[in-house]
Amino acid sequence: MLAGRHPVLHAVDGVDLTIRKGETVGLLGESGCGKTTTGRLILRLEEPTTGTIRFDGTDIVGLKGPALRAFRRRAQLVFQNPFDALNPRFTILRALAEPLVNAGIDRAEHRARIERALSRVHLPGLDRIAERFPHQLSGGQLQRIVLARALVLEPEFLVADEPVSMLDVSVRAGVLNVMREVRDAMGLAAVYISHDLALVRYVCERTLVMYLGRVVEDGPTEAVVRDPQHPYSRALVKAVPVPHVDQSHDPLPIIGSVPDARDPPSGCRFRDRCPSAVARCAEESPALREIAPGRRAACHLI
Amino acid sequence: MPASLESTAAVPAPSRRSRFLRTLARAAAVPGRDPFAIVGLTIYLVFLLVALFADHLASRDPLEILFQANGRLARNLPPSSDFLLGTTHLGRDIYSQLIYGTRAALIVGVTAAIAVMIIGTLVGLVSGYFGGWIDSLLMRLADIALSIPFLPFVIVLTAFLRPSTWNIVLAVAILLWPNTARVIRSQVLTVRERAYVEAARVTGAGNGRILFVHVAPNILPLSFLYGSIAIGWAILTEASVSFLGFGDPDVVSWGYMLQDAFVSQALSRGSYHWFVPPGICIVLVVVAGFFVSRGYEEVLFPKLRD
Numbered sequence: 001m002l003a004g005r006h007p008v009l010h011a012v013d014g015v016d017l018t019i020r021k022g023e024t025v026g027l028l029g030e031s032g033c034g035k036t037t038t039g040r041l042i043l044r045l046e047e048p049t050t051g052t053i054r055f056d057g058t059d060i061v062g063l064k065g066p067a068l069r070a071f072r073r074r075a076q077l078v079f080q081n082p083f084d085a086l087n088p089r090f091t092i093l094r095a096l097a098e099p100l101v102n103a104g105i106d107r108a109e110h111r112a113r114i115e116r117a118l119s120r121v122h123l124p125g126l127d128r129i130a131e132r133f134p135h136q137l138s139g140g141q142l143q144r145i146v147l148a149r150a151l152v153l154e155p156e157f158l159v160a161d162e163p164v165s166m167l168d169v170s171v172r173a174g175v176l177n178v179m180r181e182v183r184d185a186m187g188l189a190a191v192y193i194s195h196d197l198a199l200v201r202y203v204c205e206r207t208l209v210m211y212l213g214r215v216v217e218d219g220p221t222e223a224v225v226r227d228p229q230h231p232y233s234r235a236l237v238k239a240v241p242v243p244h245v246d247q248s249h250d251p252l253p254i255i256g257s258v259p260d261a262r263d264p265p266s267g268c269r270f271r272d273r274c275p276s277a278v279a280r281c282a283e284e285s286p287a288l289r290e291i292a293p294g295r296r297a298a299c300h301l302i
Numbered sequence: 303m304p305a306s307l308e309s310t311a312a313v314p315a316p317s318r319r320s321r322f323l324r325t326l327a328r329a330a331a332v333p334g335r336d337p338f339a340i341v342g343l344t345i346y347l348v349f350l351l352v353a354l355f356a357d358h359l360a361s362r363d364p365l366e367i368l369f370q371a372n373g374r375l376a377r378n379l380p381p382s383s384d385f386l387l388g389t390t391h392l393g394r395d396i397y398s399q400l401i402y403g404t405r406a407a408l409i410v411g412v413t414a415a416i417a418v419m420i421i422g423t424l425v426g427l428v429s430g431y432f433g434g435w436i437d438s439l440l441m442r443l444a445d446i447a448l449s450i451p452f453l454p455f456v457i458v459l460t461a462f463l464r465p466s467t468w469n470i471v472l473a474v475a476i477l478l479w480p481n482t483a484r485v486i487r488s489q490v491l492t493v494r495e496r497a498y499v500e501a502a503r504v505t506g507a508g509n510g511r512i513l514f515v516h517v518a519p520n521i522l523p524l525s526f527l528y529g530s531i532a533i534g535w536a537i538l539t540e541a542s543v544s545f546l547g548f549g550d551p552d553v554v555s556w557g558y559m560l561q562d563a564f565v566s567q568a569l570s571r572g573s574y575h576w577f578v579p580p581g582i583c584i585v586l587v588v589v590a591g592f593f594v595s596r597g598y599e600e601v602l603f604p605k606l607r608d
């Protein structure tokens with residue numbers, strides 16, 4: 001009576017990935033491919049229907065109470081939209097203290113920890129911004145504060161979901177450089193979720209390309225960008241605009257748009273847009289398998 | 303740095319309690335920017351002062367039977383310097399009844415409004431935030447409460463409990479919370495999806511903290527809006543119930559005065575000084591409530607101004 005019948009949508013299905021300590025991984029894909037859901041799953045903001053997610057050996061699926069809080073201290077998120085990620089009624093000081101309050105850290109330590117996080121993101125002393133509200137700061141400053149908030153707990157793992165896509169182009173590089181410095185200084189493992197190949201190339205050692213809820217290619221970023229193996233990755237690399245005004249663009253090797261995730265094609269999910277699809281692609285879903293040392297792809301034809 | 307920050311003087315961190323009070327004060331001060339709301343608040347303030355100082359303002363006990371200097375019952379007297387609004391057919395001072403009636407009205411109105419605000423806000427918060435079966439259950443309860451007719455319900459309640467003004471408070475609380483709860487719930491549904499709520503969760507905030515520290519302050523003005531509407535409703539209900547003769551016989555209220563005037567045929571005698579003043583008071587209080595809520599609406603939904 002109360003619950004209608006909903007079509008099941010598998011936003012993410014059969015994603016298999018490992019992130020090593022201190023490694024920076026990029027999740028690349030177009031909107032709707034499940035990269036954000038993957039990021040949310042890794043942080044336990046979303047419950048998977050099946051599967052396991054292990055963090056430092058422990059399965060975080062179904063974690064509760066103190067164990068979940070302990071995990072929250074070690075894994076943090078940087079948001080896409082800094083204008084929405086800070087409570088408009090909280091001063092900057094309160095926003096930065098929030099993780100410390102939640103983690104039950106002694107009040108006396110708050111100031112020192114917040115100052116340390118702010119210096120990591122190159123923001124001036126706490127006194128100058130402590131009593132300000134988010135709407136009084138610029139996007140670039142807010143994103144640094146969002147990053148600082150993620151860092152006050154000294155996490156080991158960071159997920160950044162499109163961390164600069166809402167920022168002006170002029171301040172993107174600054175924020176990205178800060179994130180790189182932070183990663184190197186703290187030895188963070190990080191996942192960057194983005195549709196922007198250039199960003200992933202700039203910050204990530206390893207890249208995973210996702211298409212319609214699956215990982216289709218996985219490898220060192222430079223190798224994936226220079227020599228993409230999966231037909232979708234090839235199209236993605238080719239779609240990057242070239243900075244020549246009058247240069248005509250080769251037509252993309254793929255046509256159409258992403259099919260409805262509620263009703264994906266049988267077999268390989270990319271086959272109806274793939275220029276080289278064969279009969280086998282419709283029958284059998286390709287597994288993500290090793291194609292070269294450190295490189296994996298999910299395609300029958302490789 | 304993309305832009306330099308001019309330095310501001312470091313303000314000492316406010317304590318938790320003063321922060322809560324500040325949030326409350328800010329929510330309560332919202333309608334102060336609308337002229338209608340200022341009129342409404344002024345009317346409330348006047349009635350509040352009258353209710354507080356009723357003992358000093360009223361010249362006599364409202365139920366005392368008065369006699370004239372010649373020893374005759376002071377019944378049906380027109381307004382005079384001695385009896386500002388004249389007397390009733392039983393020789394009671396109408397002016398004093400009106401003053402004490404203000405106190406009765408405000409007690410009913412304010413307690414009912416507080417009850418509606420608390421129940422409606424809590425239900426709306428819980429329902430909107432947790433969703434699922436809790437939401438379904440609470441919203442079906444709200445549907446049931448909304449389907450109950452108002453006055454008959456109060457009369458039935460009076461039959462089961464003793465006649466008392468608290469019945470009216472109870473009835474208003476039971477029947478009016480769903481309006482508040484529904485609006486608060488819909489607001490919570492949008493606030494819940496904001497990234498800063500997610501941010502609180504990812505930094506380890508529990509449901510209670512998210513609900514009361516991050517979500518509730520954003521919907522507090524809406525609670526006040528529905529609270530101010532409830533004040534008028536409760537006073538109106540009390541007057542109606544008393545007029546019908548189901549009110550508390552020991553409490554002098556505006557409805558009680560109207561009923562007293564009605565049964566003693568004050569209208570046919572032309573004793574306007576008896577039943578017009580309580581009527582005006584009821585109108586003023588109810589109108590004030592709607593003026594205040596109008597002020598909230600304009601501030602909460604700025605698009606209404608266009």
